Amino acid sequence: MPRSDPGERGRPDRHLVLVTATAMEMRACLEGWPGAIIPEEGQWCEQPFAEQTMVTLVTGVGPVNAALSLGRLLGTFRPRGVCNLGVAGSFDLQALRLETVCCVTAESWPEFGLRKTEGIDPCGLGLAHGKIGGQVYRDRVPLDPEGGARAMGVCLPACCRVKSLSVAGVSGTLEQAACYRHRYDADIENMEGFALAWACLTQEVPFLELRTISNRVGSRAAGDWNLKAALARLGPVTQALWPGRGDRRTDQ
Numbered sequence: 001m002p003r004s005d006p007g008e009r010g011r012p013d014r015h016l017v018l019v020t021a022t023a024m025e026m027r028a029c030l031e032g033w034p035g036a037i038i039p040e041e042g043q044w045c046e047q048p049f050a051e052q053t054m055v056t057l058v059t060g061v062g063p064v065n066a067a068l069s070l071g072r073l074l075g076t077f078r079p080r081g082v083c084n085l086g087v088a089g090s091f092d093l094q095a096l097r098l099e100t101v102c103c104v105t106a107e108s109w110p111e112f113g114l115r116k117t118e119g120i121d122p123c124g125l126g127l128a129h130g131k132i133g134g135q136v137y138r139d140r141v142p143l144d145p146e147g148g149a150r151a152m153g154v155c156l157p158a159c160c161r162v163k164s165l166s167v168a169g170v171s172g173t174l175e176q177a178a179c180y181r182h183r184y185d186a187d188i189e190n191m192e193g194f195a196l197a198w199a200c201l202t203q204e205v206p207f208l209e210l211r212t213i214s215n216r217v218g219s220r221a222a223g224d225w226n227l228k229a230a231l232a233r234l235g236p237v238t239q240a241l242w243p244g245r246g247d248r249r250t251d252q
């Protein structure tokens with residue numbers, strides 16, 4: 001991978017943003033990186049990352065916190081790209097097991113639209129979520145992981161490609177999970193991806209979303225959860241994205 005000019009370190013337009021919802025996810029991403037600073041929720045900080053400057057942003061949980069935090073950041077400077085890492089629920093643990101690393105190819109937001117007895121109609125409002133270059137967006141946003149990785153100069157790890165949906169209200173029953181899965185043809189559920197993807201799409205900032213599976217969507221059974229193991233997979237994902245940059249133990 002080409003190494004960037006050290007003179008670019010101070011240029012905010014060259015910075016990459018690593019964004020997580022929670023401090024625990026950020027801590028897991030930066031495991032093996034001594035001295036890494038973990039921002040408070042709703043805050044970001046700059047830190048040297050090999051010859052680059054990395055901006056680490058912890059948004060707080062859910063789409064409102066995600067949009068607010070990334071919106072504030074994008075109003076302050078324009079980064080080279082935004083990479084969202086975190087954990088997520090799987091709609092099918094046979095197909096996507098606990099700990100699986102997933103790369104998101106599409107985000108949807110099943111809470112947008114007109115809520116009818118039979119469910120939400122995304123076109124029922126007569127109002128779109130937004131329009132970009134003549135294209136109307138309602139409850140779905142396509143992602144381009146390869147293009148995003150290329151633009152950011154990161155190495156996309158070989159992993160499962162998935163469609164994701166984002167919610168403010170986490171699915172609390174298997175019935176709700178089945179309903180979403182069927183309606184949106186989704187593989188995973190999270191709480192921030194759509195908001196972050198939308199913010200980047202509107203601002204024309206490259207975006208990448210990688211998640212590790214922590215639980216079965218809609219299940220409260222202990223056997224359907226392993227948050228600790230999913231968190232432990234985030235460090236290797238960060239190191240795969242930036243090979244040789246995330247682990248300083250070898251050169252100290």
Ligand SMILES: O=C(O)c1cccc(C(=O)CC[C@H]2O[C@@H](n3cnc4c(=O)[nH]cnc43)[C@H](O)[C@@H]2O)c1
Pocket residue numbers: 021022061062086087088089090167170171189190191192214215216217218
């Ligand atoms: O206590 C719960 O019931 C609970 C349910 C879902 C997630 C959590 C977390 O502590 C992690 C929050 C974080 O993780 C993402 N996430 C993980 N699994 C899911 C899910 O099944 N549905 C939606 N989001 C999920 C989410 O992006 C949050 O930021 C606790």
